[in-house]
Amino acid sequence: MVMASPSLEPAQLGAYFALIEVSSLLRHAVEQQLRDAGDLSYVQFQLLARLGDSPTGSHRMTDLADGVVYSRSGLTYQAQMLEQRGLVTRAPSPDDERSITVAITDDGRAVLADVFPGHIALLHESFFDTLTPDDVEHLAGVLTRVRDRMRASPPRSAAPRRRKDAAPRSA
């Protein structure tokens, strides 16, 4: 269990609330833009973007699940949606017959291209235009550090399946 309540300092509280609110507003706005521009959910966009970023244009299901989605079945569902629309293909991996390699198609890249400009414009409007380059750099540094930390130590009870990582933090 948790020990006593450590409480938060005002600046921490402010940072937390602002983070939650900003990400919530941003997410909402972005989801709408993605839906309008390419009929994509946010997760689907993330998957496509990740595939598009890859040198090979492909990833194994597991890699995608680790990066984006939280359960494997959830990823299967989203991959099926994308496959039905012809935005990705799925094929057994050559080296490991258990794995499925998901690859973005030309249509997938086209949708990505349709969606990107508005996506980036939205980010500028609602986000970057209010920040100095210095702010952005600092923000990137700080959040990257937090992300790495969070990735490194999963929160107490993350067992979407079988986990073999050593005891997660515990007190």
Place this chain on the structure above:
Amino acid sequence: MVMASPSLEPAQLGAYFALIEVSSLLRHAVEQQLRDAGDLSYVQFQLLARLGDSPTGSHRMTDLADGVVYSRSGLTYQAQMLEQRGLVTRAPSPDDERSITVAITDDGRAVLADVFPGHIALLHESFFDTLTPDDVEHLAGVLTRVRDRMRASPPRSAAPRRRKDAAPRSA
């Protein structure tokens, strides 16, 4: 159609991705903690916290909806959930018979008290412990500015009717 993407600078991209990832991981972790500790969804927690913060312990439905960014029907649904558990009460507002005033109950405050320590502990573990006080302050400042900006200029979604909004002026 816009031609090439307006593009983002590397630091901007890093900041954006990190923000998305951090908020996603954080949200996930927090949701699990809230579920475990008080059987609350994140939205329900936000509503209770907002009510608990209020001097009167109450808010009108509209105020809550504005604060948490959501459809009214969604808020009605959540308020019903909370009311069924006895964590809030709903009664017509005295001054305006159309309005409903939602008030947190003692049970509601108790649940909030159950949940807070773990909530704050989680924030420390996954977030604040990796940041210097200076980081936190800067983060709070930056994100608050972004939030105010986003609140001030709703993202083109003000008109739910009409057609979908096409290319934003990205230049």
Place this chain on the structure above:
DNA sequence: TATTGTTATACTCTATAACTATA
């Protein structure tokens, strides 16, 4: 007529558990 809130409904998404197949 405009606003406040509810209801009915349909849909998307996510997670759990059971299952198959390969390493």
Place this chain on the structure above:
DNA sequence: TATAGTTATAGAGTATAACAATA
């Protein structure tokens, strides 16, 4: 046995539109 992925299923949450009541 452990890993990769799918399927079946069930539940939570959300949005839209139609509706009632008050201002």
